[in-house]
Amino acid sequence: MKHPIDHIFNQHLQQYEVHPSVDAWERLNESLRKKKEQKIKLWYSIAASLLVVGISSFIILSKQPSGTQSFTNDAAISEIEKTVLPEKPSPEESVPVIIEKSKTNTSKDDALAIIKAVKPKQENQANQKVQKEQLSEIPQKLENLQASISSDLHISNDVKMIAAVGVIPSENAKSNTIFDKITNTALEIKNSNGVMAEIRQFKDEVISLEFFKTKKSI
Amino acid sequence: MNLHIYTSEDQLIEGCKKNEPTAQKMLFDQYAAQMLGICRRYINNTHDAECIMIEGFTKTFEAISKFRNEGSFEGWLKRIMINCCLGYLRKNKSLSLQVEISEAGALYDETIGDALEKEDLLKMIDRLPTGYRTVFNLFAIEGYSHMEIAEELNITVSTSKSQLNRARNLLQRFIQETVVNKRITTVKQ
Numbered sequence: 001m002k003h004p005i006d007h008i009f010n011q012h013l014q015q016y017e018v019h020p021s022v023d024a025w026e027r028l029n030e031s032l033r034k035k036k037e038q039k040i041k042l043w044y045s046i047a048a049s050l051l052v053v054g055i056s057s058f059i060i061l062s063k064q065p066s067g068t069q070s071f072t073n074d075a076a077i078s079e080i081e082k083t084v085l086p087e088k089p090s091p092e093e094s095v096p097v098i099i100e101k102s103k104t105n106t107s108k109d110d111a112l113a114i115i116k117a118v119k120p121k122q123e124n125q126a127n128q129k130v131q132k133e134q135l136s137e138i139p140q141k142l143e144n145l146q147a148s149i150s151s152d153l154h155i156s157n158d159v160k161m162i163a164a165v166g167v168i169p170s171e172n173a174k175s176n177t178i179f180d181k182i183t184n185t186a187l188e189i190k191n192s193n194g195v196m197a198e199i200r201q202f203k204d205e206v207i208s209l210e211f212f213k214t215k216k217s218i
Numbered sequence: 219m220n221l222h223i224y225t226s227e228d229q230l231i232e233g234c235k236k237n238e239p240t241a242q243k244m245l246f247d248q249y250a251a252q253m254l255g256i257c258r259r260y261i262n263n264t265h266d267a268e269c270i271m272i273e274g275f276t277k278t279f280e281a282i283s284k285f286r287n288e289g290s291f292e293g294w295l296k297r298i299m300i301n302c303c304l305g306y307l308r309k310n311k312s313l314s315l316q317v318e319i320s321e322a323g324a325l326y327d328e329t330i331g332d333a334l335e336k337e338d339l340l341k342m343i344d345r346l347p348t349g350y351r352t353v354f355n356l357f358a359i360e361g362y363s364h365m366e367i368a369e370e371l372n373i374t375v376s377t378s379k380s381q382l383n384r385a386r387n388l389l390q391r392f393i394q395e396t397v398v399n400k401r402i403t404t405v406k407q
Binding site for chain 2: 024
């Protein structure tokens, strides 16, 4: 049951009406118009910011493809260099490398063989072109590599001259490196008239005889 | 200029959803007085009450696309108006609620209401402190429960109850004063 006070007020004021002023609708209309303008401004600002984002992203994306291309090329070259080109050895690794090179008589043909082995890995035409370019550089790089290895081994020019011409340099010009000493000793043995020289001469004769025999049989 | 004939409230609401000014004007004309009456009960001056009513209609027309015809439009509109009034009272910090509890007087003359006019009762409500007035309006006239009032005003249920009792006590006193004054005036005449 409703409280008497509540009942009195509810009964009289439930449908209580107050007529608004004459300009109330105009004020409401003005308020609605302002809200509409605010909405339009909001949409314009959203559209403008989207346009700015769109233009800036277009500029960024239109610049990016050339950058991406060069990056791709760089990546491809570095990949090829990893797989195709021999790495420059460190001084510690230089001796085994030079032995291997001398054994296999590394030349352009060997480099080609390496490339052929690697070739199946290359999938597209563009990469193959780059490989060919790299391939042409390989002999030069190998020479450079050998030069660097020899320099790393401290082989003196005198020893190189002995190896090439077979002439013993003067005492003053002799180097002190171990490799030089070994080479010099070997040359002394070769040019001397001692027992070792006779043995060596005999060995050379045997080798040459075997060579001629095999040649005849072929 | 396009002329539209709205034969039902649903058509009027549909017109408002399409932002048709004619429909908006018709809806405003239909409900403005009633809604201003509600606002006037919560806010004790007509000018501010009208401003709040205009704000309420603006919000209504903005949000009318969300109205799904599931309940009565009038109820939905009333709710918006009441929320606008409560927002105004909160904003102006006039919604100070006293926690003082006092019991209402036990005796009421039920025939006393017949001697009172609507304007007299509105004046009595206007004289109430804002907190009392708000709780009394929500409970006695809108039919809110104490739980709903507590949630709406962010107060406890006991505070809502105490505010209502205080309001009733004051209103009883105002009624007695008004009735006595009226009798004196009648005798003088």
